[in-house]
Amino acid sequence: MKPIGLYLHIPFCAGKCPYCDFYSVIPKGETMDLYTAALCKKIKEENRIYDTVYFGGGTPSQLGSERIRKILACINRTPDCEVTLECNPSDTGTENSAFDFEAIAKSGVNRISMGLQSAVDRERKSLGRKSGQAEVRRAIARARSAGISNISLDLMLSVPNQTKESLKKSIAFCADSGATHISAYILKIEEGTFFHKTKDRLILPDEDETCDLYLYAVEEIGKAGFRQYEISNFSKEGSESRHNLKYWRCEEYLGIGAAAHSFVDGKRFYYERSIDSFISGNAPVDDGEGGSEEEFIMLALRLSEGLKYGEFEKRFGKSIPTELTKKAKELEKHGLLTVTDSGISLTANGFLISNSIIGALIESVEN
Ligand code: SF4
Numbered sequence: 382m383k384p385i386g387l388y389l390h391i392p393f394c395a396g397k398c399p400y401c402d403f404y405s406v407i408p409k410g411e412t413m414d415l416y417t418a419a420l421c422k423k424i425k426e427e428n429r430i431y432d433t434v435y436f437g438g439g440t441p442s443q444l445g446s447e448r449i450r451k452i453l454a455c456i457n458r459t460p461d462c463e464v465t466l467e468c469n470p471s472d473t474g475t476e477n478s479a480f481d482f483e484a485i486a487k488s489g490v491n492r493i494s495m496g497l498q499s500a501v502d503r504e505r506k507s508l509g510r511k512s513g514q515a516e517v518r519r520a521i522a523r524a525r526s527a528g529i530s531n532i533s534l535d536l537m538l539s540v541p542n543q544t545k546e547s548l549k550k551s552i553a554f555c556a557d558s559g560a561t562h563i564s565a566y567i568l569k570i571e572e573g574t575f576f577h578k579t580k581d582r583l584i585l586p587d588e589d590e591t592c593d594l595y596l597y598a599v600e601e602i603g604k605a606g607f608r609q610y611e612i613s614n615f616s617k618e619g620s621e622s623r624h625n626l627k628y629w630r631c632e633e634y635l636g637i638g639a640a641a642h643s644f645v646d647g648k649r650f651y652y653e654r655s656i657d658s659f660i661s662g663n664a665p666v667d668d669g670e671g672g673s674e675e676e677f678i679m680l681a682l683r684l685s686e687g688l689k690y691g692e693f694e695k696r697f698g699k700s701i702p703t704e705l706t707k708k709a710k711e712l713e714k715h716g717l718l719t720v721t722d723s724g725i726s727l728t729a730n731g732f733l734i735s736n737s738i739i740g741a742l743i744e745s746v747e748n
Pocket residue numbers: 393394396397398401402403405438439440496
């Protein structure tokens with residue numbers, strides 16, 4: 382059996398951040414035990430082998446090291462399996478903490494993703510982060526001394542009161558911390574969040590300022606030695622997220638847990654956004670066929686390497702439609718993408734309006 386990726390959704394958070402619409406609840410010990418048991422049961426039933434495992438959330442570190450160990454003990458992994466765990470710096474470091482980097486490293490975690498969002502404490506506070514940047518720095522040091530040197534930090538762009546100067550400080554923090562990977566996402570005000578309710582009172586960068594902040598981030602992160610490999614992702618040489626690359630390369634992955642999505646054997650399916658439903662053993666919901674030509678093109682264009690004609694031909698047994706390359710050449714004149722003999726890739730300006738460009742390219746094929 383060919384190894385695939387495994388995503389585990391851990392829907393527990395100590396509180397709700399004001400901008401977040403992910404599915405999560407406040408953790409209780411008994412519920413986390415039942416949830417861990419349900420994850421283990423499902424993992425064993427699937428009986429597959431994985432070359433990447435990603436604990437996402439929510440806040441997986443809320444589970445504590447022992448539950449994480451139990452889950453990892455059920456997973457058949459390849460020897461070089463990348464095992465990422467998203468963690469909150471506040472969950473580690475106290476004597477009584479149930480989460481400990483040494484323990485999770487022993488269980489097989491070899492990559493950590495931490496939500497820095499900003500290294501400017503005033504901005505962190507407005508994003509609902511309880512810890513200051515000093516605590517994040519200490520957590521990174523603890524992870525590294527436990528032998529986990531592959532560390533990704535999340536940065537948020539266009540947050541309330543952010544300026545280029547404050548963003549520069551956050552990027553410098555990432556570079557100095559020894560992180561090997563940065564994910565830099567533009568804040569979106571999602572319905573149902575606290576920010577959405579209070580949006581009229583927030584001082585947010587406008588659309589032009591947001592574009593400037595993104596382009597500035599691309600440049601500064603690049604200067605700090607990180608290569609952009611996706612719209613929002615940057616890494617040191619060889620430290621790209623192997624798990625997330627599977628999504629953008631339209632490769633297979635299994636998602637287990639409340640609200641987790643999967644793409645396996647050409648089918649997409651997902652679990653309901655309900656812990657109770659998952660613990661009760663309800664089957665995932667069918668989400669139709671996946672991996673179409675359009676989907677492959679859309680996902681590939683999120684990557685800096687872009688859409689490679691050879692990969693498309695290998696997968697679908699035919700050439701890229703000429704209408705698409707014709708449209709791409711038109712857009713190239715506006716500096717939004719680059720067309721070569723081997724493929725099409727978006728520029729940093731193109732990434733800013735990737736949805737419209739990808740939409741226009743797909744439409745050229747459909748018409
Ligand atoms: S941003 Fe992360 S920590 Fe905050 S509520 Fe959402 S999932 Fe939880």
